[in-house]
Amino acid sequence: xxxxxxxxxxxxxxxxxxxxxxxxxxxxxxxxxxxxxxxxxxxxxxxxxxxxxxxxxxxxxxxxxxxxxxxxxxxxxxxxxxxxxxxxxxxxxxxxxxxxxxxxxxxxxxxxxxxxxxxxxxxxxxxxxxxxx
Numbered sequence: 279x280x281x282x283x284x285x286x287x288x289x290x291x292x293x294x295x296x297x298x299x300x301x302x303x304x305x306x307x308x309x310x311x312x313x314x315x316x317x318x319x320x321x322x323x324x325x326x327x328x329x330x331x332x333x334x335x336x337x338x339x340x341x342x343x344x345x346x347x348x349x350x351x352x353x354x355x356x357x358x359x360x361x362x363x364x365x366x367x368x369x370x371x372x373x374x375x376x377x378x379x380x381x382x383x384x385x386x387x388x389x390x391x392x393x394x395x396x397x398x399x400x401x402x403x404x405x406x407x408x409x410x411x
């Protein structure tokens with residue numbers, strides 16, 4: 279008899295593992311940016327306590343979503359997609375409220391790319407739900 283767990287893991291696309299690892303790394307980077315208010319000199323946030331809390335919370339959503347995808351559970355994947363949605367909406371809210379200043383083209387492009395990557399990850403995981411148990 280073939281172990282269904284082993285078969286499911288073997289069939290799961292490597293892209294899901296890559297996305298989950300990137301989500302974990304990007305989540306940690308977002309937490310660090312929330313705390314330091316700077317990401318590699320490319321993106322900055324306003325230096326307020328609110329920005330620290332919101333930016334760090336959004337990073338934790340991203341990070342937790344990556345961990346959940348690694349579980350291989352469909353419910354966890356749905357929660358990860360929701361957490362990515364929270365991250366995307368949170369980033370947009372940070373721009374609207376001025377917590378992410380849009381004072382330079384470099385800043386705007388970085389925000390758009392970062393938010394686009396998070397949205398892409400959510401869509402990608404959504405298209406791979408059949409690989410979760």
